[in-house]
């Protein structure tokens with residue numbers, strides 16, 4: 001595993017200067033104390049390559065043949081960001097593609113990577129969740145500008161045997177296109193041309209209240225479905241690692257599932273909501289802190305724009321720590 005963050009954190013107090021908000025509101029309503037915003041010179045591929053390099057190094061530099069990047073904020077509309085990341089990492093002519101499922105992106109990316117390995121198309125996949133979400137935030141919108149942050153997390157998947165530590169899956173994935181308008185950047189794609197006249201159409205918008213309710217509903221439903229498929233009981237779960245949208249969502253989700261709060265892993269207080277990067281950042285943080293013992297059973301679940309959602313389970317492998 002590995003992760004990367006921009007160099008300097010942005011505290012709540014720094015945002016208060018430009019927005020009608022307060023450190024108290026942000027902390028109590030979201031659990032966030034700070035987040036990181038990438039400088040203009042740093043693109044999503046730079047954060048992705050930073051996290052990817054650490055993940056590869058942690059595994060002794062063994063070659064991978066595929067790079068999958070989950071992101072909402074690619075370097076460019078065309079091409080995908082993954083080939084750039086592979087180039088920056090000097091990985092040669094590997095397969096490389098992006099997965100776009102907003103905050104569920106990392107779970108979707110894991111599913112595609114696991115599928116490539118299962119069908120024999122790959123012997124090693126570098127899976128990365130990476131975002132420069134600050135690039136699409138409306139600096140005048142206090143309901144989103146205080147929540148999101150930039151960062152990247154990565155891990156390497158290899159073929160293995162069912163039941164061994166590190167084993168991943170099954171998966172549950174879903175979507176509901178009826179919820180398109182709840183989480184969206186309206187312009188910049190084929191529907192509204194990039195030079196659409198309204199500046200605000202190029203910014204991220206979210207209907208927070210509705211999304212809150214749906215996030216709990218969909219993540220808990222997906223988590224239950226995957227536990228069922230895996231043959232695990234809720235009491236088998238040592239750590240719940242959910243998409244870190246808001247600490248109140250995580251708390252509500254844990255309650256809904258009947259998982260004690262102390263079994264929830266996460267670092268939203270330090271990094272904010274980093275969309276597709278949030279699950280690998282939470283995993284790498286918990287790993288670095290030594291919270292995840294080999295053989296621990298993890299339940300991952302995510303929800304995001306699309307709407308999309310997904311869940312998977314894994315047993316934590318024995319990994320070296322820096």
Ligand code: ACO
Pocket residue numbers: 020021022025026029030102103104142143144146147183206207208209211212215245246249275303304305
């Ligand atoms: N500072 C102060 N007040 C604020 C702020 C702020 N930063 N933001 C909103 N408020 C105000 C609102 O204007 C509103 O005021 P009003 O009552 O006078 O109208 C009041 O606070 C309450 O607003 P709500 O939107 O009801 O606040 P809520 O408690 O729901 O928190 C939040 C808002 C944090 C956005 C929450 O709804 C949330 O976390 N939603 C879900 C986010 C999520 O799950 N995202 C996952 C997917 S994201 C993706 O896919 C990229």
